[in-house]
Amino acid sequence: MSSPGLIAGGLDTGRAERLVAFEHRFAGARRTRRLWTLLQVAVFALALAGSIMVSNFNLAGLLNGLPKAWTYIAGTLPELRWQTLGADLADWYWGLRFWLRLLVETILMGFVGTVLGGVVALILCFPASRNLVQHTAIYFAARRTLEFLRTVPELVFALIFVFAFGLGPFAGVLAIAVHTAGSLGKLFAEVNENVDPRPLDGIRAAGGNWLMLIRLGVAPQALPNYASYLLLRFEINVRGASALGIVGAGGIGQELYVAIRQFEYTDISAIMLLLIATTSIIDITCETIRHRLIGQDLHAGH
Secondary structure (H helix, E strand, O other): OOOHHHHHHHHHHHHHHHHHHHHHHHHHHHHHHHHHHHHHHHHHHHHHHHHHHHHOOOHHHHHHHHHHHHHHHHHHOOOOOOOOHHHHHHHHOOOHHHHHHHHHHHHHHHHHHHHHHHHHHHHHHOOOOOOOOOOHHHHHHHHHHHHHHHHOOHHHHHHHHHHHHOOOHHHHHHHHHHHHHHHHHHHHHHHHHOOOHHHHHHHHHOOOOHHHHHHHHHHHHHHHHHHHHHHHHHHHHHHHHHHHHHHOOOOHHHHHHHHHHOOOHHHHHHHHHHHHHHHHHHHHHHHHHHHHHHHHHHHHHO
């Protein structure tokens, strides 16, 4: 019959052996983590060094060029005197009514392009979601289509559409819509893949078809995120629409490009301030709407 002392000694020996084995495993895991960290740092350093070499980045050149950039910006600002402030402002914003009309055109370009692109993204996001499509070929085709739509820059699409449909905002709307479809389609698909799978399993178990799976299982969970991403994309598209005028796709960007080419410096600053104020208002408004949607979603979850 074993004595209590021998049993206690055996237990202590077993604990010691398990502790030693745990320490060895912990030390090995820590060494592995350190090696991975060092490898990641080395890859990042190589990528950074390669980027600096390829881009010809020069800190001295940056410091020397910054004053010149400020000189150009300062040259676009008008001389405002307190005694003649009203006349100076009127002279600065001589084309305000015309610029506001172009600004509204730019906002509408961003809005219509966002809506059209959002509809296409909503159609393509479901076959591009791995948890909703079992057929690999459909999933692959939908994903590659979205990649193509968002990989080609908006300016390139705008050039193509200007050539096809002529100068004007229609080409800009199409360019924004195509690029928006690719970007939002990917975001919507990722939202679909992150929904709670339990409702989907319940619908499948009850014999629901694919459309019922989307309407009853995915849409109720994903709609707040869809709306949030759509508003965010609208902000981006209004800013992007102002740049499409460079290639003749309408909006206030076309007038800004003319002012730059003709060295109308005060017109440049006037238009830029209008753009900054407009995008700030849109950002604040969309941010408020997004927060309300997210807040309602959180309250509904509780």
